[in-house]
Amino acid sequence: MAALSHSGNGSPMKASFAHLRRILYVTACATALFCGAALAQDPASADLMAAQQAVERADRADADQYAPDTMAMARQQLEQAQRAALDRRERKQAPVLAQRAAADADLARVQSEESVAQAQLAQRKAEVEQLQRQLATGEGR
Numbered sequence: 001m002a003a004l005s006h007s008g009n010g011s012p013m014k015a016s017f018a019h020l021r022r023i024l025y026v027t028a029c030a031t032a033l034f035c036g037a038a039l040a041q042d043p044a045s046a047d048l049m050a051a052q053q054a055v056e057r058a059d060r061a062d063a064d065q066y067a068p069d070t071m072a073m074a075r076q077q078l079e080q081a082q083r084a085a086l087d088r089r090e091r092k093q094a095p096v097l098a099q100r101a102a103a104d105a106d107l108a109r110v111q112s113e114e115s116v117a118q119a120q121l122a123q124r125k126a127e128v129e130q131l132q133r134q135l136a137t138g139e140g141r
Contacts, residue, residue, distance in 0.1 A: 047098035
């Protein structure tokens with residue numbers, strides 16, 4: 001059932017939901033353009049966000065345990081990048097510092113993952129050697 005409304009001259013007209021969809025589409029496009037322009041004006045914000053995410057990924061990979069020096073460097077550079085982004089005189093350095101922080105955090109994560117994999121490999125090798133000894137001596141039968 002179509003809704004009726006009155007135009008300025010008193011005659012009834014049908015309300016169109018297509019018109020509402022067009023307004024929503026225009027609003028969504030304007031919002032996307034505005035957000036894109038805001039990121040384009042402040043390239044440091046995207047780099048800061050990427051660096052923060054890289055540090056969080058490294059943290060989840062236990063990089064503090066397996067690559068503490070690299071992780072500390074990543075955190076330090078992230079803090080420097082965040083401070084630089086807030087300081088008008090140092091704002092141009094913020095993206096570079098954030099990129100370095102992200103690279104160090106990624107390195108710490110990879111070092112941590114490698115250490116975990118090496119430990120798991122050593123454990124599996126020890127298990128295989130134990131099973132081979134058991135087979136050779138006839139244990140476990």
